[in-house]
Amino acid sequence: MTTESHSAESVETAEPSAVTTGPLEKFVYDDGIVRLFAGATVIWGIVGMLVGVIIALQLAFPALNLGIEYASFGRLRPLHTNAIIFAFAGNAFFTAIYYSTQRLCKARMFSDMLSKLHFWGWQAIIVAAALTLPLGYTQGKEYAELEWPIDIAIAVVWVGFFGVNFFGTLVRRRERHMYVALWFYIATIVTVAMLHVFNSLAVPAGPLKSYSVYAGVQDALIQWWYGHNAVAFFLTTPFLGLMYYFLPKAAERPVFSYRLSIIHFWSLVFIYIWAGPHHLHYTALAQWASTLGMLFSVMLWMPSWGGMINGLLTLRGAWHKVTRDPILKFFVVGVTFYGMSTFEGPLLSIKSVNSLSHYTDWTIAHVHAGTLGWNGFMTFGMLYWLLPRIFQTKLWSEKLCNAHFWIGTIGMLLYILSMYAAGITQGLMWRAFDATGSLAFPDFVETVTRLMPLYWIRALGGLLYLVGAVFLLMNFVMTWMSRPSTYEEVVHAAPALTKIRYAKSKAESRLHANTNVGHSGDKFLQGKWHRRLEGRPIKFMILTLIGVAIGGAVEAIPMFLVKSNVPTISTVTPYTPLELAGRDIYIAEGCYNCHSQMIRPLFAETERYGEYSKPGEFVYDHPFQWGSRRIGPDLAREGMTKPAPDWHYRHFKDPRIVNTGSVMPAYPWLFTKKINFEQIQTRVNAMAMLGVPYGEAVLEGNAGKFAEAQAREIADMIETADGTPASETWDTQVIALIAYIRRLGVDIYKTPVDAPEGGSASAE
């Protein structure tokens, strides 16, 4: 129990003067919770990466799902993304927050009970995700797949346990001002809560089934407002906070610039939130929103780089340490990758660049530069720094730590470079024309098989990165084994904060002769107001919330209120009950992970898929299914070009019968599992609650009846075509899915009841 050595330091650093100090208080930091989160980080990291390697191999070798529905790409890919984002990265920054917040506040966490509830609640959510996603329970929106009961649990754990615990600690702090790391944690907590709540609003249609309250264009806007800012406020701001604490700690250098911290923090949180629509360039989203998304992404470049500059320039005078210390190596590479991907982000958000990169592996390369490089390496650096401290012993093997750094770096480079090559190759192949003006690669599958060698390299890169993580696990376990029998609990002491603050610290204008505006401007630029703000956590939180609310509101409110953003098309009608059931299967199987349903108004695209998609076509799509990656072709007009049910029947059974090069998995289980006709009524009624005009289908019993009739009709068509007896097929799930696929993109070609001008459009 060593009190003295620490108390001396505490008293010395209290500022601005003795006026503000109260009686000396003693306290002990809770490192047990840090140890728990650190362990969870490593375990879930390995699980998430392992699933990543498996699905990478599935692309190179589609039979690898072994015909098991729970192991198909469409179900495992969300598991991979959710595990990495929410389990690995989430636990990683919880580790950082729980360790650093206590020390930056000179206070134990507000409540040990809340800390535990947060930890175990979060792990329970992860386990629930790991069970429900392979089972096909999903809301069908990327990185927001988890169904409504889990969504509610996330909100409770995040706000009720984590948020209250964190802000409670801030309120009870013994350090007058909040360090920049805490600002980033505040931004993380309030913004993620806002994003999660608004994007997850849904009408339940069963214990593990719901429909997004938004449809089509509006759902897309909200989803990418969420999706992009999950990157911003789940994978960026908490890791910037992590960097601001652990990097100067490890380098033992002062942070480069306090002023830069202020400017880049506020500009980052304000600007980031606007950038979401850059995920929807050239889609049916209104142009103005798309442009805002692009411009704010470009303006975001320097605010993002502010973090990189502050990180890298903090290492001035410590570069000789970087060559020796693997922890600093991890940090340097992590921050460098942050700089790279925050340059690449604005680049990709430029519409003309995006027209090439969108739907390709370039996006995959970009996000992995961020996650493997920035999130992964910052986490690893932090953990290696923490291990000896939280386990109060020496790191088991520095050599293994070094080996992790090198194998991780090599794996990451193989991964990213192969995906750049794959993305640019496929993007260029899609838009290539031969001398006569025809598509140079008219068969879509050709543009995928060409990527196979790159997919193998990617899988190898991912595997190497995973091996590095296993090295970390070994080091973690061995270090843990050599921990002391009881942890030493260091008692710290610091004076309590008193109420009196800053009575005389107002800024004076430094200008001589100037207008009042000039003087107030100069006072503002001196930043003393910000110093005061750093002493007021709740005010700080509210200002942050206002900052992040503006961008989303400006983009979303007109999208909902102004009708011209989504012009309706009179011939577009709701899905039939059977088609709706089929759509649910489409969502459950995660088809959107490989297929888009959004043809962009680009010549190469309409030459391949047909007429580009219109906003009015999606008004009944709760949720939208536009997709973000084309490993398979776009399906927006599939109903126009492949209405034959027997084709789909055979294709789902074995895609390689149709095209030997296809990497799509077979779906044998859809041929044995039955359609739940009774359930369809609940689904239709839930949709009707959202305003979808279902007419008499909402009357009890009708939905199932209509669905049965349509199912028999389709089964009969298959029987006529290839002799498969309708009596054996009509009630299997594949029939519902076929019904849905046959409906895709056909409505705009139907004859309108009150014929407008010349029909909505064939390509020429």
Next chain:
Amino acid sequence: MSQSTEPMSQPTEVSEEILTDHNYDGIMEYDNPTPGWWHLIWFGSIVWSILYLMVYHFAPIIPTPQEKHAMMTRDAQLRKYGEIAAIPLSDEKMLMLMNDEDWQADGAKLYTTWCASCHGARGEGFQGPNMTDDHYKNIKKLTDFVDVIKYGAAGGLMPPQEQVLSDSKISVVAAYMASLRGKNLESSRPAEGEIIPPWPTASGSPTDSPADSTP
């Protein structure tokens, strides 16, 4: 074990910098000004964004992606199909397209994109009938290809493409499909429909297989 919470010493090589009096758990902060180049690029990006917005959204000088797409489609149609668009559909037109290497190449590409998934990569038939034998279900004469593609057949299993493909594209791909006749590829499907008379030749009299001359 506890980490060092000693305040960090100011490194000598950058000693002209001002250290703030901040100290958080031993972490200190310089009061360095933000880099000039950083401001320059940032303000530059803001100015550029304003200009972009003005040019693209408040000045009607740049076409929207939809307008641009319509122009490109029109241009491509004129450039590529201008010479055949006006020729009325007839056996002669079909034969001309069937005997022209360039039109056949174009037809083959269109076939791969739009037809191959059902009629087989080489026309051997899969979900739709074999195109390489002498049996036909809905075709009696060359121009029937155009009608079947345009208006569909088999109760919609062969989907109408009149709203998907332009008339010119339909005639080019129809001519390509007609030229597949006589290859007699092995098919997973039985022969369907009836044997119909051979296609006419360019001079008007029937010949065995004009398809032999196609690539």
